[in-house]
Amino acid sequence: MYPRDQHPISRAAISDNALKVLYRLRDAGFRSCLVGGGVRDLLLGREPKDFDVATDAHPDDVRRLFRNCRLIGRRFRLAHVTFGREIIEVATFRAPIGAGEEDDGNVELSEDGRILRDNCYGTIEQDAWRRDFTVNALYYDIADYSVLDFTNGVKDLHEGVLRLIGNDPEQRLREDPVRMLRAVRFAAKLGLRLASEVDEALHRHADLLTTAAPARLFDEVLKLFHSGAAVTCLDELERFGLFAMMFPETADCFGHPDTGAGVRAFLVEALNNTDNRIREGLGVHPAFLYAALLWAPVQRAAQARLDAGEEPAAAWQQAASAVLERQVQRVSIPRRFGLVVREIWELQQRLPRSQGARAARLLTHPRFRAGYDFLCLRARAGQADPELCEWWTRFQDSGEARQHEAARPGAGAEESPARSRPRRRRRRKARPAS
Incomplete structure (x- = not known):
């Protein structure tokens, strides 16, 4: 005492x-x-x-x-x-x-x-x-x-050590496998090091996490990545093999020899952005986090459908549904958040194709800001054209009249912005004199 x-x-x-x-x-x-x-x-x-x-x-x-x-x-x-x-x-x-x-x-x-x-x-x-x-x-x-x-x-706190209570770490993890995620979060958030026996137990028993209830894992994932130390949490989850237990398709994309580094760079960019918002006291939305975590699997699934000849809109919709349906078997995503995730992904297809009045109408979309932020994250990670992000930034800042007259990049092309062509006015026929 x-x-x-x-x-x-x-x-x-x-x-x-x-x-x-x-x-x-x-x-x-x-x-x-x-x-x-x-x-x-x-x-x-x-x-x-x-x-x-x-x-x-x-x-x-x-x-x-x-x-x-x-x-x-x-x-x-x-x-x-x-x-x-x-x-x-x-x-x-x-x-x-x-x-x-x-x-x-x-x-x-x-x-x-x-x-x-x-x-x-x-x-x-x-x-x-x-x-x-x-x-x-x-x-x-x-x-x-x-x-x-x-x-x-108190002694462990002063020494900066995170230690499980008791002499049998394996038993404590079997009692509640979510303790593995709590260990990662507390160590990252508080700057503690894991006691050696805890470190070894996490390496040996990562597969226990598959027995945890998906609904509990939804809350734990938010606590991990909204802790203010999201990138450190990601590094540690990968080190212990825990990330693959929760997000197997994303982890598989990380391992691709050609695109894996870019996939991970985008997620790191998104997590850094989340940490910055938390430090500044700004809000963070669960749907934005899950949209980033599952973006690579959706891209891969959509590309497979496009290669098979499916129409683009249908390919992306079916890919989003399939990825989310598989994911909720591991980590539950409440329907209200899943709908927002889909809208963010859908906007990634609409933002490069909107021009003139259509672009102005897109500003009123309830998820426009989230979709725009997601696009700019992709641009910073090298997955989208930076000029496209810059154009939308300028477009939002312009007045309403200028927004309707503004040019959209290439009338549907995702590359270089170009001035939209003015509409030709139809001449009215002269009415015969009475």
Whole structure:
């Protein structure tokens, strides 16, 4: 335990809503602690993205204390206490499997050792040993403002090491294969090095990731590539063979001897762009990320159809459908995002072919900006004509009248911009005199 005078955490750095939850649980006679990434980030002098609470109160107890609470989850029963747009997640202390208060019917394992359901409750010490990494098993106790450390997490944090809790990394990864992705993300985001046993376990067991639920992987991919260290995450995912487990067709395109380097250069350009937007406090859209991740497979599939003689529009539509249908078997993509991904890809075919009034109308397309940004990324990566991107940049900045009169590159050609030909006015026949 680290008393208040031996750690830098101040309540002023904790969300007011998180403090409300902590204090109300304490005042109701329950033990309540800030836990996990929020404590870790505060010890590092970082601003936490969110705050999680651990308690000995059961989920139904939490719901009785907070009218703005709802219970979620089957695998782990959690309470979400909502304050406007901020959600404070409250979890009950968990016990090792087989040692909890209410094991009967509350624990379910798959044949390969994955935890499918786990709602057996225990003490705070037991809860710490159930967590994934030592640096995430730190507790800030609101009762006396101390930091509790049962797994030497503070020591690992000071030494810059990311270590799985326990003596059997393989068992921890089998319990939850998504921990491999969390290891990559935390190491990249926090600048930590993986403990040697963790590094070796990830190399040996990358194939376990294929057993994870596609819906969970969708969220984890967003956390990885929206972490602010997206390119580092990509490098590490490839090093361990994890990227190929999630995006097999894209990984296969990376390996092409002639085009692989260009394919990867485009994705790196897109991820650098994402990191820059996050640093500047700008929004990032999940659909844009997935459009970039799957762009190479769509191009390859569309080209195969074009070579077989299919009409271009149909070839691209069928290629997009086929790639997305195969991808969701590994990483789920919600329909609302999949539709936007398709629109971004479709605009890559329309942007080089629009001119005059048609180009002006294209500016009103709800996904124009995303499609234009995607085109410019392709241009920077050498996959599209830079002049085409420059033309659209100028076209957007011109006035409405000039937009209608502006020339489009080559009337459908993707190369050199040329002035559009003015329309000839038809002469009206003279009307006979009455």
